[in-house]
Amino acid sequence: MRKIEFKIREAHGGAAFAVHVTPRSDKDEISGWHADMLRIRLTAAPVEGAANEALTRLLAKCLGVPRRNIEIIKGGTSRNKLVCVVGLSAHEVEERVASFIKDEDTPDSGVRSL
Numbered sequence: 375m376r377k378i379e380f381k382i383r384e385a386h387g388g389a390a391f392a393v394h395v396t397p398r399s400d401k402d403e404i405s406g407w408h409a410d411m412l413r414i415r416l417t418a419a420p421v422e423g424a425a426n427e428a429l430t431r432l433l434a435k436c437l438g439v440p441r442r443n444i445e446i447i448k449g450g451t452s453r454n455k456l457v458c459v460v461g462l463s464a465h466e467v468e469e470r471v472a473s474f475i476k477d478e479d480t481p482d483s484g485v486r487s488l
Contacts, residue, residue, distance in 0.1 A: 381410055382467055386445070388460040389467040395453050397425040402432050404474045411454065412471060426450060429457075437462065437470045 382391045394408035399415035406413050418428035430444040437444075437459055449455035459467055 380407075380412065380468060380471070382464040384464050386447070386458045386460060388443070388458050389462055389464040390447060390456055390458045391467065393429070393455050393457055395425060395429055395455060397453075402428060404432070404436060404471070406475060412475075420451075423450075429455070433457065433459070436474055437467065 380391065382389050384390075392411040394411040394413050396405075396413070396415045397418060397420045399417055401415065402417055403415050404412060405415050414429060414432065416425050416428045416432065418424040426446055430441050430446070433444045434441040439459060439461060443460040443462075445458045445460065447456045447458050462470075
């Protein structure tokens with residue numbers, strides 16, 4: 375089994391982590407890992423900030439925080455982004471994300487949609 379190290383840093387009064395976004399997908403979901411980044415698929419197109427808005431909405435729902443607490447720090451126009459969650463520690467983010475990512479050995483490949 376391959377072990378992925380999810381890198382979360384304390385930052386801006388919360389926790390920061392990298393995500394890889396795939397726009398124009400079939401559904402909004404946290405779908406696993408892309409290198410050491412969290413892989414997120416979104417139905418929204420990357421036009422006029424629609425995908426960024428969908429990303430903040432999905433992460434807020436997954437992490438149980440208001441959307442205003444999710445901030446895209448870097449990569450606003452890129453698929454690779456650095457996201458900050460204000461008000462949660464790195465440990466809290468890791469635990470909440472882990473509940474959406476199953477063990478890679480499970481038959482359904484670790485995908486959990488919202």
